[in-house]
Amino acid sequence: MLAIMEAGREVLVTPSRPYHTRSGESRMPTGHYTRKSEFERFMQFVSPEPMSGCWLWFGAANQNGYGVVRAHGKSYLAHRLSHELFKGPIPTGLHIDHLCRTPACVNPDHIEAVTCGENSRRGNVYEVNRVLQLLKTHCPQGHPYLGDNLVEVPCPRISTGINRICRTCRNKRAREWARRERQRNGSNHRS
Ligand SMILES: [Zn+2]
Ligand SMILES: [Zn+2]
Numbered sequence: 001m002l003a004i005m006e007a008g009r010e011v012l013v014t015p016s017r018p019y020h021t022r023s024g025e026s027r028m029p030t031g032h033y034t035r036k037s038e039f040e041r042f043m044q045f046v047s048p049e050p051m052s053g054c055w056l057w058f059g060a061a062n063q064n065g066y067g068v069v070r071a072h073g074k075s076y077l078a079h080r081l082s083h084e085l086f087k088g089p090i091p092t093g094l095h096i097d098h099l100c101r102t103p104a105c106v107n108p109d110h111i112e113a114v115t116c117g118e119n120s121r122r123g124n125v126y127e128v129n130r131v132l133q134l135l136k137t138h139c140p141q142g143h144p145y146l147g148d149n150l151v152e153v154p155c156p157r158i159s160t161g162i163n164r165i166c167r168t169c170r171n172k173r174a175r176e177w178a179r180r181e182r183q184r185n186g187s188n189h190r191s
Contacts, residue, residue: 054105065103082106139166
């Protein structure tokens with residue numbers, strides 16, 4: 001057992017077993033990381049997508065493709081928690097609209113608190129963009145939107161809407177992100 005301070009009070013934690021990082025490495029927890037802040041727990045499920053700038057959620061999701069996460073002892077939609085973490089509380093009665101039309105996206109720059117009316121008016125504009133997107137056969141790096149390389153994310157607001165993601169680029173970006181996170185965490189620990 002070791003003792004750490006959390007929110008001004010001492011908490012006992014048991015050093016846990018080795019854990020596996022997303023890239024498959026086995027590492028021992030340092031004790032500092034046995035308990036993570038809400039922000040750290042949130043960010044560990046996020047992978048930025050290079051083409052769209054979306055932060056794709058790799059944690060649990062509901063049947064509509066929206067990420068779900070527990071925080072502060074209750075269940076949140078991940079994009080709503082993103083708004084609270086990065087932009088502050090969501091005003092009462094407002095909905096969170098995805099400007100990028102990607103339900104799995106939790107990039108605070110891609111979401112906005114809007115009234116219900118604004119939310120549905122925007123749908124028409126994005127439907128046009130979506131048709132254009134479906135005409136593309138390759139990602140900007142030249143990988144085909146075909147077979148295993150094509151990841152399709154359904155859009156809940158438009159019945160035929162689909163977001164197309166290149167798996168090769170997404171995985172590459174996720175690996176780079178994990179490497180940067182390891183470097184960042186590593187340098188924190190040495191201090
Ligand atoms: Zn997005
Ligand atoms: Zn690609």
